[in-house]
Amino acid sequence: MQPTLFSSIHLTVSQLTLHIRKQLENDPTLQDVWVEGEISNLSRPASGHVYFTLKDKNASLRCMMWKPDAARLRVNLQDGMAIEAHGRITVYEPQGTYQLAVNLIQPKGEGALYQEFLRLKAMLESEGLFAPERKRPIHQLPNKIGIVTSQTGAALRDMLNTLRRRLPLAQVILAPSPVQGVEAPPALVKGIQLLNYQLPDVIIIARGGGSIEDLWAFNDERVVRAVAESKAPVICGVGHETDFTLCDFAADLRAPTPTAAAELATPITILDLSSDLLSARTRLTSLTLNLLAEQKAVISSFISRLKYISPERRIQSAYQHLDELSRRAFSALTHGIQIQISNVNGISKRLLSLNPEGILSRGYAIITRKDDHMVVSKVSQAFGKMKVRVSDGEFEVNRGLDTAAVIE
Amino acid sequence: MPKASAKKSAKPVEELSYEEALTELEGLVASLEDEQNPLEDSMRLFERGQALVAHCSALLESAQLKVQKLSGESLIPFEEESE
Incomplete structure (x- = not known):
């Protein structure tokens, strides 16, 4: 141009x-x-x-x-x-x-891997391998825990430390397996299968973090199928929080990390067990104490009933009766004595009235001749020395014979 | 089956696993709670319960994670590398 x-x-x-x-x-x-x-x-x-x-x-x-x-x-x-x-x-x-x-x-290459990931995911999903109804519950207190992972990785160490801290009662069976490279998928599959023969309560399949290529074994179709087919429930803890592998979808439970997988495998910890045990002990003791208290109450009600029907009351009333009788006997006796006393008094009065001394008090006197003690009852006898007795004593008088004649 | 719970476990307490002991303990406490046992049976249950509690405590205190690894199809002790 x-x-x-x-x-x-x-x-x-x-x-x-x-x-x-x-x-x-x-x-x-x-x-x-x-x-x-x-x-x-x-x-x-x-x-x-x-x-x-x-x-x-x-x-x-x-x-x-x-x-x-x-x-x-x-x-x-x-x-x-x-x-x-x-x-x-x-x-x-x-x-x-x-x-x-x-x-x-x-x-x-990651793009291509990702496409492969999506293709495999869609395929396995359509087979129902990831269906929620396939997921089994995780044992609350596992006795035997199977682990499939590398025996030299930090992931294993983290998991064992976590299990040791949370549930040292458990038994761990490790199926060592490479977790990356071409030999990893068949080894992981074999590990899952062999662990199942040990009848574990749960299997953890785990690997520490890495690139998508590093984690690729956990997207391998054989491994994913082995996870889905495992008789024991599987917890998958591969990589970090943001990494998703097909094993995560096939597992019964997905954990963001290996440590989290070990935590999810032990929902009940030794601390829970200790506090449960403490409360069981408290219940046991208080129940038994209550039981004993109830029995005590029963016994004491028997004691009061026994007291009520005991012969003690009859004995007491018999005593009372006896007392009554004795009181009556005593008063009867006293009464008799009183009567006797008053009788005696009456007799005594009468006796007193018969005493010649009594007449003296009424002004009479007894005169006796002093020589022969003869009582003078006639004037003719009244001469010589005489003794006159009055109520409070006596005195003497002297009277001649002539005097006596004169009066006469 | 009120009596059964008391007699069922003829197994000595020391031979029970933690879970077995705990399960029995729970059943035993429930039976003490719900049932009218003769006093003598109750006292036996209580003594058994105390033994179970002691056994469980001992298991908890002495528990050490047992780690084995598969070697072929048999189990061998697994030695962790010390850091």
Whole structure:
């Protein structure tokens, strides 16, 4: 084409760049694209944004990642690393360059693995392997716990420490198995099957964290089927919280980590057991004490009934009767004596009245002759010396014979 | 079957597993609660209960996680690597 001054389009650099930008940013393909390549010129300035170039044999693409997206990166970026980057094409106008604004990065091949994961998941799901009604309850107090994992991993150590802390009464049977690489799936399957012969209450299948490739054995169809077919309920604790494997779906219970799997395998801990035991002991003691108290009450009611019907009362009333009789006897006796006394008194009075001395008190006197003690009863006898006795004593008188004659 | 609970476990307490002992203890306490046992039976139940409690406590206190590993189809003790 011949250059011509009369071309109809004249633009400033800015206008042209803006035009290019609009072209690129209006193309849907360029706004939502996965680009595969190797990282080079990786740079992480203090701003927190990440800059690198994505290259393959024949071309290179400038890439940048904003700080918030870079902070969410799951993979540790390195020069030479083969990755798949997702983002949109933008234009940096000051330099007239275009670049990929990356928001997601995954190691190369992961995309294909993920597709395989989804295909297998859909297939096994349609077979009903993940159905909720297949899930069995986990034993509350397992006696025998089977573990399928690597015998050298931190995962095993964490699980054993957790079990030791929570339920040291349990017995653990380990089925050692590689947990990554081509030999892992058949070994995991065999471990699950052999453990089932030991009739464990629960089986834990576990592995520590790693990349999706590291965890891939737990997406292997054979392993997933073995988990689903296990007679003992299976708890799956593979990777970290955010990692999901097909074993997680097939297991009866999914745990976010191996340690969590060991916790979920022991719902009741030794602390619970201790406090249950304490309350059982308290109940036992108080029940028995109540029982004894009841028996005591029964006995004391018998005691009062016995007292009521005992001969003691009859004996007492017999005593009373005896007392009564004795009182009556005594009073009868007293009465007799009184009568006797008053009789005696009467007789005594009568006797007193018969005493000649009594007459003296009424003014009479007894006169006796002093020589012959003869009582003078006639005037003719009254001569000589005589003794006159009155009530309070006696005195003498002397009377001549003639006197007596005179009076006469 | 009120009497059965008292007589059933002729097994010496020392030979019971924790779970067996606990199950028996629970049954025994329930039987003390619900049933009219003769006093003598109740006292026997109480003594058995005390023995079960003591046995369970001893098991809890002395419990040590037993770890074995499969070697082929047989079990061998598993030695943890010390750190």
